[in-house]
Amino acid sequence: MTRRLSGKVALITGGAGGCGLAASERFAAEGAKVGIVDLPRSDGEAVAQRLCDAGHQAIFAPADVSDAGQVEQAVKAVEDAFGAITVLMNHAGILAAVPFLETSEEEWDRVMAVNVKSMFLVSKAVLPGMIAAGGGSIICTSSISGVVGTPMEVLYCTSKGACHMFARALAVEFRDRGIRSNAICPGFIATAHGLREIETLTRHGVDVSEAAIASAQGRLCKPEEVAAAALFLASDDASFVNGAQLFADNGYTAI
Numbered sequence: 464m465t466r467r468l469s470g471k472v473a474l475i476t477g478g479a480g481g482c483g484l485a486a487s488e489r490f491a492a493e494g495a496k497v498g499i500v501d502l503p504r505s506d507g508e509a510v511a512q513r514l515c516d517a518g519h520q521a522i523f524a525p526a527d528v529s530d531a532g533q534v535e536q537a538v539k540a541v542e543d544a545f546g547a548i549t550v551l552m553n554h555a556g557i558l559a560a561v562p563f564l565e566t567s568e569e570e571w572d573r574v575m576a577v578n579v580k581s582m583f584l585v586s587k588a589v590l591p592g593m594i595a596a597g598g599g600s601i602i603c604t605s606s607i608s609g610v611v612g613t614p615m616e617v618l619y620c621t622s623k624g625a626c627h628m629f630a631r632a633l634a635v636e637f638r639d640r641g642i643r644s645n646a647i648c649p650g651f652i653a654t655a656h657g658l659r660e661i662e663t664l665t666r667h668g669v670d671v672s673e674a675a676i677a678s679a680q681g682r683l684c685k686p687e688e689v690a691a692a693a694l695f696l697a698s699d700d701a702s703f704v705n706g707a708q709l710f711a712d713n714g715y716t717a718i
């Protein structure tokens with residue numbers, strides 16, 4: 464296998480589960496030193512150990528990415544272990560699928576904190592080192608929900624729309640310092656998050672049956688397919704790709 468991330472230090476939030484786990488594994492296999500930032504109760508420690516046992520370099524730095532103090536500590540732990548972070552994948556995120564009029568203020572604040580504020584906190588902590596290192600790549604996991612409205616997902620869609628503009632505005636502000644910032648926008652994925660989303664939407668009467676998913680995107684996306692798209696954005700192959708939205712949705716949004 465080619466080693467497309469040799470010499471890079473990657474921090475992946477939500478890197479212990481779902482597509483974040485797939486990215487931790489793929490980025491490590493491509494030669495990156497990987498800092499997995501995920502909740503303390505996650506599988507992060509075991510994932511890092513497994514990667515090290517396979518001959519890669521990885522550490523687990525636990526944090527709730529919506530908490531500034533925990534984020535600062537986790538970023539420092541990764542920098543102390545591996546040096547400046549040159550690839551940041553802002554991937555951690557949570558689902559909200561609830562009728563708009565039943566959405567509580569607490570739920571609104573929590574989803575916006577985990578899906579949006581986290582990108583602000585983690586990127587702000589990582590950027591000084593990335594700039595000092597001469598540049599890097601930031602990948603923000605958005606969704607088709609950043610451009611497509613789904614009933615019961617006003618809150619989730621709002622959070623993903625914010626991810627788009629976060630990635631684009633960062634790209635413009637930091638382009639002259641060698642930083643690229645892009646959004647990756649998957650369709651429905653076969654992960655805990657995606658399967659829970661399908662179950663919850665079905666409960667609320669939204670048609671996300673196998674037939675409806677097949678009609679919109681052929682089949683469920685695999686976590687490895689999101690990781691492969693993120694790998695492109697992380698690698699120097701994407702050296703002139705900046706401020707873009709890369710849809711990994713098999714044409715869902717192309718119609």
Ligand code: NAD
Nearest residue numbers: 477480481482501502527528555556606651652654656657
């Ligand atoms: P997942 O639920 O399988 O994994 C998410 C990971 O993030 C878990 O390891 C979890 O522990 C971690 N995490 C959750 N909250 C956290 C927090 N506060 N701090 C640190 N880590 C936290 O999910 P996934 O399918 O990989 O999805 C994650 C991202 O992908 C989200 O941003 C989501 O919006 C986006 N996404 C998912 C789908 C889908 O269908 N699964 C589609 C489009 C976009």
